[in-house]
Amino acid sequence: MRIITISREFGSGGRELGKRLAEALGVPCYDQQIIEMIAEKKKLDKSYVAHVSEKDIRVLYPSTIGKHIIAPNYIGHQSVQIMVEQKKLIEELATQGDCVIVGRCADLILKAYQPLNIFVYADQETKVTRCMERSDETENLSPEQLVRKMKEIDKNRASYRAMFTSDRWGSKEGYHLCVNTSGKGIKTLISGLTAYVNGWFGVQ
Amino acid sequence: MRIITISREFGSGGRELGKRLAEALGVPCYDQQIIEMIAEKKKLDKSYVAHVSEKDIRVLYPSTIGKHIIAPNYIGHQSVQIMVEQKKLIEELATQGDCVIVGRCADLILKAYQPLNIFVYADQETKVTRCMERSDETENLSPEQLVRKMKEIDKNRASYRAMFTSDRWGSKEGYHLCVNTSGKGIKTLISGLTAYVNGWFGVQ
Numbered sequence: 458m459r460i461i462t463i464s465r466e467f468g469s470g471g472r473e474l475g476k477r478l479a480e481a482l483g484v485p486c487y488d489q490q491i492i493e494m495i496a497e498k499k500k501l502d503k504s505y506v507a508h509v510s511e512k513d514i515r516v517l518y519p520s521t522i523g524k525h526i527i528a529p530n531y532i533g534h535q536s537v538q539i540m541v542e543q544k545k546l547i548e549e550l551a552t553q554g555d556c557v558i559v560g561r562c563a564d565l566i567l568k569a570y571q572p573l574n575i576f577v578y579a580d581q582e583t584k585v586t587r588c589m590e591r592s593d594e595t596e597n598l599s600p601e602q603l604v605r606k607m608k609e610i611d612k613n614r615a616s617y618r619a620m621f622t623s624d625r626w627g628s629k630e631g632y633h634l635c636v637n638t639s640g641k642g643i644k645t646l647i648s649g650l651t652a653y654v655n656g657w658f659g660v661q
Numbered sequence: 662m663r664i665i666t667i668s669r670e671f672g673s674g675g676r677e678l679g680k681r682l683a684e685a686l687g688v689p690c691y692d693q694q695i696i697e698m699i700a701e702k703k704k705l706d707k708s709y710v711a712h713v714s715e716k717d718i719r720v721l722y723p724s725t726i727g728k729h730i731i732a733p734n735y736i737g738h739q740s741v742q743i744m745v746e747q748k749k750l751i752e753e754l755a756t757q758g759d760c761v762i763v764g765r766c767a768d769l770i771l772k773a774y775q776p777l778n779i780f781v782y783a784d785q786e787t788k789v790t791r792c793m794e795r796s797d798e799t800e801n802l803s804p805e806q807l808v809r810k811m812k813e814i815d816k817n818r819a820s821y822r823a824m825f826t827s828d829r830w831g832s833k834e835g836y837h838l839c840v841n842t843s844g845k846g847i848k849t850l851i852s853g854l855t856a857y858v859n860g861w862f863g864v865q
Contacts, residue, residue: 576833578833578834580834627833629780629782629831629833629839629841630782630784630841632839632841633841633843634838634839634840634841635833635836635838635839636838637833637834637836637837637838639837641861645860645861645863646857646860646861647860648856648859648860649853649854649856649857649858649859649860649861650853650857650860651856652852652853652855652856652857653850653853653854653856653857654853655852655853656849656850656851656852656853656854657845657849657850657853659849
């Protein structure tokens with residue numbers, strides 16, 4: 458079975474890399490769909506699930522969703538439920554066959570499946586440029602605000618990871634391959650990565 | 662021009678990876694040859710050149726070569742000469758065409774040539790096993806002595822690098838691709854890496 462997990466710095470192009478790699482390998486890529494599936498199953502708002510899906514539940518007290526202050530206990534309970542649901546779902550997806558999974562500590566959750574774990578990173582200039590070009594996620598943010606947002610999201614990811622392992626998020630020792638996308642179009646890296654994945658799993 | 666530099670943890674298989682990658686690409690690999698060329702040119706003993714070629718010159722005081730204590734000034738002067746010679750030689754080799762260069766901070770020395778810089782690493786178990794299998798370099802060492810030797814050599818490399826840059830040795834930000842060889846035969850990684858290199862340089 459070929460399970461590939463993608464961990465990534467915000468803005469590094471990890472999501473695009475995961476999607477394109479999955480296409481090249483002819484396997485599904487799970488990313489936002491995980492959130493949609495959980496939201497549907499738990500009858501929750503997608504943006505709410507997205508909000509807590511990669512956050513350390515310990516930092517969610519107290520929290521607001523939109524303009525509504527949510528009672529801490531409610532948030533805590535919901536977050537744990539979402540986390541458990543997410544873990545179950547990721548395991549279910551893995552049993553269905555070869556796939557690429559982006560984020561959500563899938564590398565740790567699926568350890569028993571011996572996935573190939575890739576970390577995608579880039580220098581700040583590349584990440585800011587990439588985010589500015591994709592206005593859907595970063596509308597109306599100045600470069601300075603973007604850098605702050607990037608750091609905050611990566612900090613949340615690191616904190617989320619810390620619930621699963623003592624390995625530091627982004628520390629190369631925790632991954633099989635670390636891919637620097639600085640100054641590179643993601644497309645140009647895909648054929649090489651596809652060959653690397655196939656070699657790793659002994660597929661000719 | 663395709664220049665690939667390999668930096669590596671001792672025992673990670675970086676040298677083998679460099680050699681095999683060069684073969685697959687059909688380009689020369691420079692590693693020990695650099696030492697031989699310098700030794701010949703400067704009329705120095707190969708093992709002496711090897712001794713200082715990746716060491717921070719600041720830690721060479723005082724030093725012994727074999728059983729002979731060498732005067733600090735002599736060592737200092739010689740080391741600087743070897744370092745300068747090595748830098749010149751690496752630049753000369755790069756101008757001759759596509760190649761793979763292992764170690765010696767070639768990634769930093771050749772920055773202007775826009776090399777693809779790879780860092781090769783592995784977990785301790787893999788590195789000890791690999792070293793034990795290659796008795797030529799590690800004859801008569803116990804696993805504990807081997808771990809100490811590994812750490813010392815990597816520390817020297819880190820220190821050597823610190824003369825060129827403030828980037829930390831082995832920190833993924835300083836490289837384009839970090840390859841974890843834990844539990845993997847180097848051979849199995851080569852076809853993927855070759856494709857990655859070709860993609861990087863826009864070669865089909």
